[in-house]
């Protein structure tokens with residue numbers, strides 16, 4: 001293309017004002033803010049200019065430019081954090097936001113956050129109050145601990161507790177418990193950041209009480225026990241129990257802290273699941289401090305809960321780091337509502353989505369898989385029969401996730417699917433890029449959707465998504 005031609009093309013580009021004028025009477029832009037419209041139009045014009053400069057053929061019609069601008073505007077205005085459909089069967093999926101909240105928690109967030117609240121205001125005295133008060137009583141009641149502190153998440157709880165109680169001092173941990181949770185949380189690293197001196201004792205598979213005894217000295221501030229929540233060591237193993245550690249701590253005047261990770265307030269073994277350590281058991285066993293997450297097996301919002309002796313809790317509350325890690329009012333509202341359900345364990349099991357999914361029977365997953373398969377079958381019956389090379393209900397296993405029950409596979413049923421002329425990974429990608437996004441699993445060259453983690457009603461949405469994908473083939 002010669003220079004003259006290029007020049008003509010540049011000159012033919014419409015001005016922003018002209019396009020804005022047109023956009024003002026275009027329904028696609030009615031809900032879009034002016035700044036976004038201007039930015040989108042500029043974006044399209046910039047792209048056209050660079051194409052002209054590179055001699056790439058362009059369509060300069062106003063209609064085409066506005067089409068592109070409308071697309072851009074839609075992208076810009078749409079939220080980046082969006083709900084997705086979890087068909088993976090991983091219940092506490094950290095990448096998908098861990099525990100879904102119960103209705104009571106959602107309602108309480110709305111009630112508290114819509115206006116003002118007594119977040120840090122004591123209604124009895126009219127003076128400043130503590131935000132932890134909202135959940136103090138219920139956590140003490142549910143765990144048996146005398147004192148409570150809550151922060152942003154459990155990693156924060158561990159960091160804060162270590163820094164408050166053991167900065168510059170030695171903290172003794174078994175080599176079998178130097179855990180890593182999801183890459184960024186590693187006990188040795190947290191220990192270093194909190195200013196403590198990590199004293200490893202024992203070996204990876206075996207640690208004895210005498211190992212702790214031999215390591216304890218006048219500079220030891222804590223005996224730390226970390227729940228190996230996301231792995232298990234089998235075979236020739238030995239670890240020291242909380243009552244044993246507590247007895248040793250008492251003898252030497254050293255506090256015992258237990259990082260439980262996913263602390264549970266309910267005995268899951270009553271529902272046929274393996275026993276996970278209960279927060280109340282650890283407290284009863286003599287732990288001076290227990291830390292656990294709000295959004296793992298507890299089934300609530302992201303939070304870090306510290307339950308323990310009052311003198312330790314007071315020291316923690318006085319640490320300036322508390323401000324940096326503080327829990328916000330939305331979380332607090334959700335946490336209080338979630339915890340309140342645990343006063344009646346049956347209610348907790350029925351109302352907390354994560355617990356419901358965890359304790360869902362295999363028969364119920366079969367029923368749900370049949371509903372989902374039925375919805376997809378309707379598309380098949382409407383003429384897409386040949387497109388499906390497989391649509392069946394099959395046996396599968398769901399996972400608790402979130403670093404809980406590491407060995408546990410929950411038996412159940414799923415919908416297994418294959419589509420003609422489309423690879424399974426291509427289907428997976430199309431499902432993921434739909435709106436709402438559907439996240440499934442790929443197993444043995446099949447696309448798997450696990451109904452355990454679906455909400456009622458999402459079966460229809462998934463079927464609609466598949467229908468749209470097939471229509472655009």
Ligand SMILES: *Cc1c(COP(=O)(O)O)cnc(C)c1O
Pocket residue numbers: 153154155156158179181185226227228229230259260261262292293294303304402403
């Ligand atoms: C998950 C976990 C943590 C981190 O908790 P978050 O709430 O994710 O910050 C810490 N310790 C243990 C043992 C865990 O399992």
